[in-house]
Amino acid sequence: MSDDASAGGDANGDAPTTEGAPARYDRLERHPTPEGGNSLRFWTDAKSPLTVARNYAVVWLCRISPSLRLKNRLLEALGVTVGDGVSWGLEATPDVFWPERITLGEDAIVGYDSVLLCHEFLQDEYRLGDVVVGDRAMLGANVTVLPGVHIGDDAQVAANSLVADDVPAGTTVAGVPAEPVDRERE
Template structure:
């Protein structure tokens, strides 16, 4: 189960009521910064923009590829560890607006994590240190450290122990 907090709404759907839940100017600023970062090829500048303007936690030597879409409404709920890679056109969400409620949840991505291109990470998910997320994966639950996951819906392809065993066999060849 993802770790999200639920906020019920009455009347129109929760997205229609967005500016009751998050200030317009915060969303506007986040949108501009995220769009600039999506097209910025200089990784150091991109990480600085995320840290400085969006209050995200981004570890040293982390590489966020082109076209990555961070959560526009609650980017400060995203934390990416040291020496990780976020693949091209990945979406990282810390919110979900539904008909009768909206939900918020921290997204925690560990150290030395690799996330393949075109993946989507939903709110309230933790991706453990050293995990690998295959391209095109919908990450809808926590990812154990050191594991290899993929698919839609996501499933564990190899556990950390199986990955360690596979890596040891390849080094012996």
């Protein structure tokens, strides 16, 4: 990936790095709820129910399919940007509302039962953000990645972690919320 620190990546279309990039919260698009209150009640105003139903059916098939080639092709058909050699564990789930906002770099691994979210429905608003997973990045089993998070090249996310902030290239994080792991103590 590029050394360009802009949120949009470099001129070659490479995924952005996290160094110097805006924080996740600054990258999120905010959409106020029309009548105030619970934004989930208005999800049909945010995305077509037919599109979400189609996405859900395709994602469900991908979750249970052992074929990486089939998963990658089906997810690309939904708009997910999938680099060469990407591997999805069984039950791994991309966002069913906005899968087109996910980018996975070459040889990235998304572990068993992990979830990549590009939206969050809250009180009074919903938020959208692109999820970018860098080249050779690895997400362990049962990882949840929140909207707007960028995970750098060669980064590792330990199993059962919640990624609420960007993960710099080459960094290992773990926990809820995920924090850098001191590799010197191992």
